[in-house]
Each structure stands twice: as structure tokens, then as C-alpha cells.
Amino acid sequence: MVEGDGRLVPATDDEVMEMEDFLEHENSEMRVVADTGQSLECISIERSSSGKLRLECPKGTADADFGKLNAKLQMLQKVKQEERLRLSCESPIRSCAKKESQCSDDKFPVMVENNQSDTPHQEIPSLASSLNYTHSNQSGSVDQCSRPSEGVMESGSSASAVYSALKPDFSMFDGEICLDKLSIRELHELFKVTFGRETTVKDKQWLKRRIAMSLTNSRDVSATTFIIKDNKIIRKCEDSSGNGDAENVISMDNAAGEADINFKDSSALEGCVTEDNQVVSETKPGKHDMENGLGVEDHQRAAKRVRKPTKRYIEELSENESRDPNPTPTPTPTAMLSSSRNFGPGLSTTSYVRLSRDTCSEMRTFITRVDSLGGSDVQVPCVSRVRRSHPRKDITSLTKFLPIDLAKDAKLDNKALGENGSCAASESLEKVLKARSTPGKFQPMRATETLLSSEPEKEQQLPGVSTNEPQQESRPKRADPPSHPSEDSIVTVPTAKGGMRRKHHRAWTPVEVMKLVDGVSRCGAGKWSEIKRLSFSSHSYRTSVDLKDKWRNLLKASFAQTPADEGMNVRKHGTTPIPETILVRVRELAGMNSQAPPNFSSRNLVAGAGNAHGHRSGYL
DNA sequence: TTTAGGG
DNA sequence: CCCTAAA
Numbered sequence: 001m002v003e004g005d006g007r008l009v010p011a012t013d014d015e016v017m018e019m020e021d022f023l024e025h026e027n028s029e030m031r032v033v034a035d036t037g038q039s040l041e042c043i044s045i046e047r048s049s050s051g052k053l054r055l056e057c058p059k060g061t062a063d064a065d066f067g068k069l070n071a072k073l074q075m076l077q078k079v080k081q082e083e084r085l086r087l088s089c090e091s092p093i094r095s096c097a098k099k100e101s102q103c104s105d106d107k108f109p110v111m112v113e114n115n116q117s118d119t120p121h122q123e124i125p126s127l128a129s130s131l132n133y134t135h136s137n138q139s140g141s142v143d144q145c146s147r148p149s150e151g152v153m154e155s156g157s158s159a160s161a162v163y164s165a166l167k168p169d170f171s172m173f174d175g176e177i178c179l180d181k182l183s184i185r186e187l188h189e190l191f192k193v194t195f196g197r198e199t200t201v202k203d204k205q206w207l208k209r210r211i212a213m214s215l216t217n218s219r220d221v222s223a224t225t226f227i228i229k230d231n232k233i234i235r236k237c238e239d240s241s242g243n244g245d246a247e248n249v250i251s252m253d254n255a256a257g258e259a260d261i262n263f264k265d266s267s268a269l270e271g272c273v274t275e276d277n278q279v280v281s282e283t284k285p286g287k288h289d290m291e292n293g294l295g296v297e298d299h300q301r302a303a304k305r306v307r308k309p310t311k312r313y314i315e316e317l318s319e320n321e322s323r324d325p326n327p328t329p330t331p332t333p334t335a336m337l338s339s340s341r342n343f344g345p346g347l348s349t350t351s352y353v354r355l356s357r358d359t360c361s362e363m364r365t366f367i368t369r370v371d372s373l374g375g376s377d378v379q380v381p382c383v384s385r386v387r388r389s390h391p392r393k394d395i396t397s398l399t400k401f402l403p404i405d406l407a408k409d410a411k412l413d414n415k416a417l418g419e420n421g422s423c424a425a426s427e428s429l430e431k432v433l434k435a436r437s438t439p440g441k442f443q444p445m446r447a448t449e450t451l452l453s454s455e456p457e458k459e460q461q462l463p464g465v466s467t468n469e470p471q472q473e474s475r476p477k478r479a480d481p482p483s484h485p486s487e488d489s490i491v492t493v494p495t496a497k498g499g500m501r502r503k504h505h506r507a508w509t510p511v512e513v514m515k516l517v518d519g520v521s522r523c524g525a526g527k528w529s530e531i532k533r534l535s536f537s538s539h540s541y542r543t544s545v546d547l548k549d550k551w552r553n554l555l556k557a558s559f560a561q562t563p564a565d566e567g568m569n570v571r572k573h574g575t576t577p578i579p580e581t582i583l584v585r586v587r588e589l590a591g592m593n594s595q596a597p598p599n600f601s602s603r604n605l606v607a608g609a610g611n612a613h614g615h616r617s618g619y620l
Numbered sequence: 621t622t623t624a625g626g627g
Numbered sequence: 628c629c630c631t632a633a634a
Binding site for chain 1: 630
């Protein structure tokens with residue numbers, strides 16, 4: 001999820017769920033569409049899926065720069081044009097030359113004509129109407145431009161074909177092409193415009209880097225991580241690796257005025273491509289082994305895997321996967337690029353969402369495995385968000401593993417060796433611990449602090465939640481407001497047997513508690529599995545046993561706390577206070593439970609009881 | 621596989 | 628929270 005400022009914030013379960021549903025919908029649609037091979041249809045769905053996802057790339061900060069940039073670029077246009085003319089004469093770039101003559105307006109990018117005459121209309125327009133020099137210099141890319149698009153056009157099953165066609169171009173395209181292909185002179189010009197002074201440096205790399213840095217206002221630009229289109233610089237975001245290709249490769253710009261349409265189309269295409277990625281990787285994984293990185297990981301994991309994680313952890317894994325599609329607070333684009341490159345194109349953030357199932361799990365396992373201490377390769381699922389707002393001191397056995405400390409350490413470590421942080425925010429305490437002992441190894445980057453947004457909301461229950469039980473049944477998981485634990489932690493507790501036992505704690509949020517209470521009121525205490533089904537279907541990490549335990553604790557708490565209500569209010573610091581409302585309800589349920597057999601339609605009773613004791617029945 | 625209870 | 632016996 002994206003905050004207004006563009007920061008990434010953890011999504012709630014429900015949001016995730018919704019998103020997943022949504023995506024699944026989209027996916028199915030997309031698959032159908034993809035099969036038809038009609039890119040136009042892709043466009044239709046683009047808005048909903050890719051469009052939405054696109055928001056995830058924080059270009060807020062970049063926009064300002066772009067403004068400046070554009071001005072500069074405009075100035076540059078003239079220079080570039082000259083240059084282009086020259087180039088077109090001396091270089092074998094036919095299409096550009098051709099285009100040059102056709103394109104009268106230098107303000108707009110030259111279109112890459114690439115002999116697409118047979119194409120009725122540009123269905124796969126290019127983002128890569130990327131600045132003139134983008135294509136004016138890449139003779140090679142021109143060819144590549146035509147291929148994929150043709151693929152889409154011609155082959156029915158081409159969706160995947162397109163994708164694979166695109167793949168090889170990845171590393172090349174978003175990287176060096178834009179600036180790299182500029183002549184020194186162009187670079188100088190650009191430098192001058194950018195910095196307002198001349199430079200005598202002949203080092204192309206340096207110039208490039210310098211300019212890029214300036215343009216993106218980033219110190220981390222090592223290569224060009226942006227592209228320029230329609231006189232605007234688009235900073236490449238997380239999804240760049242995936243997009244970049246689509247954008248760059250499938251460039252077939254038509255009228256300059258269609259910038260918007262183009263953009264949409266291309267993003268649509270991107271959607272398709274990405275989707276294809278998923279499909280493809282599912283169906284023909286072998287093909288991507290080399291390019292994708294996923295395959296490799298998969299293999300490694302397969303090879304190294306010794307022990308299968310317990311079901312619970314598997315669940316948790318998936319939960320986390322789905323939950324933090326954008327774990328990192330978007331590092332610099334460069335970092336992003338590199339990281340996504342390291343792990344294969346499919347891992348761009350945007351596609352993260354879509355591919356999360358496969359990719360992420362692979363990733364996690366992979367990283368995990370790497371991290372594991374020499375020898376004991378306990379599979380440690382990477383979990384995100386280490387700490388919660390309040391340090392929990394009540395976890396006696398974990399006291400010395402206080403999340404805070406760990407988080408801190410993690411951060412430090414990250415700074416120290418922040419690098420391949422692609423699976424970033426995911427971190428487990430175990431990892432941290434290991435990191436301590438084996439510094440210099442991989443560390444997830446960017447502690448999750450910045451991500452922390454959802455707080456242990458002590459919100460009152462939703463208005464309709466308990467008053468109308470039936471409704472709730474119809475929409476069990478909807479009742480969950482945007483609350484989120486925002487905290488997972490896995491701690492290893494040394495066991496006598498020499499092994500490490502994972503102790504995993506996830507604080508119960510009031511909402512969860514409420515759901516539990518509702519569930520009990522509905523199904524009766526003891527029907528934990530059912531309750532889980534009804535009310536916790538979205539929380540894979542709460543097992544029926546957990547529910548039972550929690551209920552037990554609730555009972556205890558409710559009966560312990562109530563008598564000395566005033567005095568007890570001295571809450572143990574750190575412990576999440578249980579709202580009296582809930583406690584009251586628990587008590588009632590408990591009492592009721594003992595009096596009446598569970599079968600007795602408890603819901604009416606509960607409601608009645610709740611209201612009967614109503615002097616503080618604010619709960620409902 | 622789910623519940624119940626102990627740790 | 629984990630583990631395990633019992634159903």
C-alpha cells in the first residue's frame with residue numbers, strides 16, 4: 001500500500017486479501033486475454049490492475065526533478081537534433097534517419113518506425129518514445145522493438161512468447177542505453193545544461209553518472225535508471241525491470257500527441273507481460289531458469305532443502321508473502337534495479353504483487369537458506385516487521401531477544417552491508433541473530449521502522465459487528481478494519497536437544513480478539529476450528545489452537561481483572577490492554593457457556609446478555 | 621484432524 | 628506460544 005507521500009506502508013490483511021482476490025480476478029481475466037493474444041484487450045484491463053499497481057511506485061519525489069529536467073531537456077532537444085542529424089548520416093540507423101525526416105517537430109520524440117507498416121494501429125505504443133537519443137542511438141534496439149510487438153500481433157499464444165522475447169533485453173535496456181549511447185558531445189551538452197557549467201571531463205561514464213545523478217536528484221545513480229519519454233523523464237521505479245523492457249522494447253511510437261494513450265497502452269502491455277511472466281514461469285519454468293533467477297533459486301532450494309517447514313510456517317510464509325508485496329521503502333531506483341536484476345526480472349516490485357506467490361516464496365526460502373548458519377540449515381522464513389510500537393516485555397522467554405534491539409542491529413547491519421536487500425523488509429529475528437554471529441553475510445536492508453504505520457489500534461468495534469450477527473456471518477473477514485499486527489517475530493529458543501525451536505509470536509490485536517469473541521459467541525467455545533474458518537479465514541497464522549489459547553487467556557484475564565477493576569488498571573506496561581468491553585463480553589460468554597449448552601442458540605443469548613448487563617454495553 | 625490441557 | 632495426549 002502506498003501512503004500519500006509515496007511511502008510504502010504495510011497493507012492490512014484484509015487489504016491484502018482483497019488485493020489478492022482482485023488480482024486473481026484480474027489474473028484470470030488476463031489469462032484469457034493473453035491467450036487471445038490481443039493486446040487491445042490487455043489495454044482494457046490495464047487500468048484496473050497495472051494502473052493500480054503502478055501507484056506503488058513512488059514518483060512523487062521525482063516529479064519535481066522532472067520539471068526541472070524537462071526544461072533542460074527541451075534545451076537539449078536542439079542539440080540533440082543536430083546530433084541526430086549527424087548521426088543519421090553516418091550511422092546505419094535507418095529507422096531513425098527515416099524518422100528524422102518525417103518528424104518535423106523536434107519537441108516530440110522521433111518515432112521508431114521499424115517497418116511496422118503492417119500493423120494497423122499502434123497497439124503497443126512505446127513509452128520508449130523515450131527521448132530522442134534514446135533510440136537515435138540504439139540501432140540494435142530498433143530491431144528489438146519490432147519483434148515483440150509483432151509477436152503480440154501475430155501469434156495467438158504469443159503472450160508468453162512476447163514475454164520471453166522481451167526477457168533477454170532486460171539487462172540491457174533500462175541500464176545504459178539512454179545516456180550511454182550519447183556521444184561525448186551530447187553528454188557534455190547535457191552536462192552543461194544540467195549543471196550550468198562546462199566540463200572537460202571526457203569520461204563518458206562519469207558524465208553519464210553525473211548527469212543521471214543530477215537528473216534524478218539521487219546520489220545513487222550508477223547508471224541510467226530512468227528513461228525519458230515525451231520530453232519527460234520518467235524515473236524508473238521498482239517495476240522498472242519489468243516495465244523497462246516493455247517500455248523500451250515495445251517501442252513503436254506514433255503520434256506524439258498520444259502520449260497519454262501511449263502510456264496507458266504500454267502499461268497495459270506491461271500488465272500483460274507481467275502476467276505472462278507468471279503464466280510462463282508456471283508452465284514452462286525451465287525456460288526462465290537462466291534469465292529469471294527464480295529457477296535458479298528454485299533449484300538451489302530444492303537441492304539444499306533438508307527439512308520441510310511445518311505447515312504453520314508455510315502458512316505464515318504465504319501470509320507474509322501476500323502481505324508485504326512492497327517490503328522495502330523503495331530504495332533508490334538504482335538499488336531497486338540492481339536488486340531486481342539480481343533476482344531476476346520477475347521480482348520487480350510491481351510484479352511482486354502478482355508473482356508474490358511463487359516468486360516470493362522462492363525468494364524467501366532462498367534467502368533464508370543462504371542465511372542459515374553453517375550446517376544447520378533450518379529453514380527460516382523471512383518475516384517482516386520486527387517490532388511493534390511497544391516493546392513487549394512480557395514475553396519472558398524472549399526477554400533477551402528484545403525485538404527492538406534486534407531491529408536496531410538489523411538496521412545497523414543493513415547500513416553496513418546494505419546490499420542485496422531485495423527481499424528486504426523481510427527479516428526474522430533469527431536472521432538478525434545470525435547476522436550478529438556472522439557479520440558480512442547478507443542482511444535484509446531497511447529496517448521496517450519506516451513501514452510501521454498501523455498501530456495497535458484500540459478502535460472501537462465496528463458499529464455493525466456484534467449487533468447483527470447474521471450479517472457478520474455473511475461477511476466474516478470484512479469486519480476487520482484496517483488494523484494490523486504490523487509485527488511478526490520469530491525467535492529461536494535454544495532447546496536442550498541442541499536444536500533451535502522457533503518460537504513465533506504474533507500479538508493479538510483487539511480486532512482479532514473481537515473476532516474471536518464473536519466467533520465464540522456464534523459457535524460456542526470449543527468450536528475452534530469452526531471459528532477459525534468463519535472469522536479467521538484471512539489470518540492464516542491463527543490456528544485453532546491459537547484461538548483456543550487466546551480464549552483461555554481471555555477468560556483468565558476477564559475474571560482476574562474484573563474484580564478489582566480500579567486497582568488493576570495499572571496496566572503492565574507493554575501488555576496490550578484488553579478493552580473492558582471485550583473482557584465483559586468474554587465473561588458473559590463464559591458464564592453463558594457454562595449455564596447453557598453450546599448448542600443453544602447462543603447468539604440471541606449473547607446479544608441479550610450483552611444488553612442486559614448493559615450498563616456498559618457500549619461494546620455493541 | 622481437532623480439542624483440551626499442561627508447560 | 629508450543630507440545631502432546633486423547634478423541
